[in-house]
Amino acid sequence: MKKKIFKIINKAKNQDGYVEFFFTIFVFCFLISILIAIAPPFITREKVSIITRKTVEKVEFDGKVTPQTYTFVDNLINKANLTSKNPKYSFTGNIRPNGKIQLRDEFHFKINVTEKIKLTGFDATDINMPIQKELTGISEVFYKSSEL
Structure with missing residues (x-):
């Protein structure tokens, strides 16, 4: 690679390869x-993968989905600077109305964000790319029937 660059520069010194040299620099900058x-x-x-994994681990350990869980997820989203990417998340599965999840019951955590890819400086060429991650967890907490 180094020999090839020096060969192009030597051609440029001979005034035969200026176009090739500048074209190579242009292609490199474009890439x-x-x-x-x-x-x-x-x-x-x-x-998003890190947020999903940490959230599922917390819910598995706590055995419930509470307002503190939603605060935990919101804090992770803020720390990751994803608030501008329109994050939406949800918990589904075997979750009781009070938020408790019985031992060995499955739950799902799903999060969606939208990433904007800017190919040029104009908004007309932006591409909105949805990024979605879903992870399944199993509760590690046993509740007596009187606690459910």
Whole structure:
């Protein structure tokens, strides 16, 4: 690679390869700009995966979904700077009306965010990419029938 670059520069010194040299620099800058434009959805996807995993672990350990659980998720979303990406999340499964989940009962946590990919500086070319993650957990807490 290094030899190839020096070969192109030497052609440019001979005044035969200026166009090729500038075209190579242009293509390199273009590829870097595409990489910068495409990287945010992958970063957001990883942040969403971490939030999902931490939330499911907390609910499995606590054995219930309470207002404190929703506050916990909101705090994770704020720490990950995802509030501008329109996050929506929900809990489903074998959750009792009081929020308790019996031992070995399954529940699902689902979160959706929308990542905007900007290919140019204009809003007309923005692409809204939905990112969704769902994880299933199993409660680790046993409740007596009188507690349910």
